[in-house]
Amino acid sequence: MELIGSFQFFFFIFMASMALLYMCCSLIYSFWVSPVLAYRKLKKYGLNGPSPSFPLGNLTEMKKKINVKSSSSSFGQPNSNIITHDIHSTLFPYFARWQSSHGKMFVYWLGTEPFLYIADPELLKKLSTEVTAKNWGKPAVFRRDRAAMFGNGLVMSEGDDWVRHRHVITPAFNPTNLKAMASLMVETTTEMLDNWRVLIDSGSQEIDIEREITATAGEIIAKTSFGISYQSGRLVYEKLRALQMTLFKTSRFVGVPFGKMMHPKKTLEARRLGQEINQLFLSIISARKKSIRESTQQHDLLGILLKQSEQGGFTKALTTQDLVDECKTFFFGGHETTALAITWTMLLLATHQDWQDQLREEIREVVGDKEIDVNMLAGLKKMGWVMNEVFRLYPSAPNAQRQAKGDIQVSDDLAIPSGTNMWIDIVAMHHDPALWGDDVNEFKPERFKDDIHGGCKHKMGYLPFGFGGRMCIGRNLTFLEYKIVLTLILSKFSFTISPTYCHSPSVVLSLRPSNGLPLVLHPL
Numbered sequence: 001m002e003l004i005g006s007f008q009f010f011f012f013i014f015m016a017s018m019a020l021l022y023m024c025c026s027l028i029y030s031f032w033v034s035p036v037l038a039y040r041k042l043k044k045y046g047l048n049g050p051s052p053s054f055p056l057g058n059l060t061e062m063k064k065k066i067n068v069k070s071s072s073s074s075f076g077q078p079n080s081n082i083i084t085h086d087i088h089s090t091l092f093p094y095f096a097r098w099q100s101s102h103g104k105m106f107v108y109w110l111g112t113e114p115f116l117y118i119a120d121p122e123l124l125k126k127l128s129t130e131v132t133a134k135n136w137g138k139p140a141v142f143r144r145d146r147a148a149m150f151g152n153g154l155v156m157s158e159g160d161d162w163v164r165h166r167h168v169i170t171p172a173f174n175p176t177n178l179k180a181m182a183s184l185m186v187e188t189t190t191e192m193l194d195n196w197r198v199l200i201d202s203g204s205q206e207i208d209i210e211r212e213i214t215a216t217a218g219e220i221i222a223k224t225s226f227g228i229s230y231q232s233g234r235l236v237y238e239k240l241r242a243l244q245m246t247l248f249k250t251s252r253f254v255g256v257p258f259g260k261m262m263h264p265k266k267t268l269e270a271r272r273l274g275q276e277i278n279q280l281f282l283s284i285i286s287a288r289k290k291s292i293r294e295s296t297q298q299h300d301l302l303g304i305l306l307k308q309s310e311q312g313g314f315t316k317a318l319t320t321q322d323l324v325d326e327c328k329t330f331f332f333g334g335h336e337t338t339a340l341a342i343t344w345t346m347l348l349l350a351t352h353q354d355w356q357d358q359l360r361e362e363i364r365e366v367v368g369d370k371e372i373d374v375n376m377l378a379g380l381k382k383m384g385w386v387m388n389e390v391f392r393l394y395p396s397a398p399n400a401q402r403q404a405k406g407d408i409q410v411s412d413d414l415a416i417p418s419g420t421n422m423w424i425d426i427v428a429m430h431h432d433p434a435l436w437g438d439d440v441n442e443f444k445p446e447r448f449k450d451d452i453h454g455g456c457k458h459k460m461g462y463l464p465f466g467f468g469g470r471m472c473i474g475r476n477l478t479f480l481e482y483k484i485v486l487t488l489i490l491s492k493f494s495f496t497i498s499p500t501y502c503h504s505p506s507v508v509l510s511l512r513p514s515n516g517l518p519l520v521l522h523p524l
């Protein structure tokens with residue numbers, strides 16, 4: 001009896017030791033052997049870059065450089081008259097440094113994850129011809145890290161899943177549906193402008209435009225995406241913003257084994273917020289599912305998706321979880337990017353009064369005293385040039401990411417191994433003098449007068465909305481909103497920069513002014 005007891009004990013110890021050994025081997029393989037093998041493979045293919053260290057990769061150098069940035073002299077000082085648009089080396093000093101020693105394509109490491117850095121449009125062109133949209137992946141490390149924000153929504157989905165989602169969602173952005181959203185945009189913006197007038201009448205001429213425009217874009221996306229008012233959408237909006245900030249704090253060690261454990265509190269908070277947001281969207285969706293059967297008019301994105309899912313049969317249908325993920329994606333992808341494009345435009349127009357006057361004149365000619373009609377917007381040509389130039393200098397989405405799902409033979413002497421993550425540096429290409437000329441950092445909307453590429457020497461050098469089949473699905477919604485909001489603002493106000501403005505662009509997923517945008521407004 002005693003013998004059996006001690007046999008069971010030793011057997012248990014043996015099994016536990018084996019399990020522990022297996023776990024250790026898996027961890028060593030994932031976090032040491034596999035990265036070393038990947039590194040060797042990349043080197044064999046001729047790809048190199050700054051030397052990584054275990055387990056942080058190149059994060060130490062990246063963080064160190066961020067500190068250098070914040071102590072830089074003229075950048076970020078209040079009352080500074082010099083607003084430089086030469087932002088790449090200040091935003092990403094490490095990329096600028098590595099570019100000077102390794103060129104426009106090199107490998108750097110986020111923890112134990114290798115990333116192929118790309119600021120070479122010719123390489124992008126070759127990749128685009130080799131890989132179809134369906135066969136592009138998104139870096140697994142970001143899919144995991146940002147799961148609470150995007151889930152398996154369009155931004156992060158891959159393969160057949162991506163094809164199905166893109167197929168169902170594309171019609172929601174067709175011109176008829178977008179047209180129907182225009183009146184909501186006019187109504188919401190008019191409310192914001194009425195409020196500005198009240199503020200000015202009560203003595204405060206200076207307004208933080210970034211905060212105002214972001215809230216209005218949030219309201220517009222709440223109405224146009226989910227058919228809910230800003231008031232009822234406010235809870236969703238606040239939780240999503242809180243989630244974004246929390247995730248940003250926890251992602252500083254992205255790619256580092258157990259990196260999330262460096263911020264256990266924030267990680268738990270992000271998970272809790274993610275669950276709460278899912279619940280909120282689930283209740284919005286189930287309420288909409290009930291009402292959809294009674295109504296045929298569904299002009300918001302969620303309504304259109306629900307209708308299509310119901311009519312499209314099994315193959316087209318998005319599951320309720322898919323819909324929750326898409327709602328989050330629309331919200332994250334849709335409001336802040338557009339708000340920032342308008343915000344940066346306001347800064348550039350405030351510092352270029354001649355362009356402010358020219359746009360106002362164009363609005364007078366095209367729209368006059370009439371109500372804005374969507375068909376008129378195409379006539380706002382100069383506004384289009386200004387928009388393109390703002391997207392070039394301050395792209396709201398400063399980078400795009402991809403993952404190779406198989407080996408990619410780029411040329412006879414270059415192949416990218418399966419699993420390689422790619423980081424496409426949009427800011428670098430938009431500020432590259434070799435592509436744009438010596439005036440690359442000047443605000444010159446006329447570049448786009450007769451050329452949709454703005455005179456860029458390579459067609460893939462201007463990518464504010466990404467590239468290929470995975471290009472931004474919401475760009476037409478943005479163009480519409482941009483022109484409507486700007487037309488209304490310019491018709492009612494002129495504006496100058498406040499002396500308290502501090503020019504300090506920073507990246508928190510999107511490219512934003514880190515100290516807001518205070519402007520002095522004058523009613524017209």
Ligand code: HEM
Nearest residue numbers: 154155333334337338396397400465466467470472474478
């Ligand atoms: C200024 C406004 C915007 C900018 C700068 C922007 C930028 C981008 C970029 C760079 C990508 C990645 C493309 C790639 O990987 O090649 C993207 C994808 C995407 N954007 Fe936008 N976007 C904007 C507005 C919007 C809006 C209004 C929506 C929706 C309401 C939206 C929804 C999406 C979605 C769903 C994707 C993923 C597309 C896919 O992978 O198939 N975006 N956007």
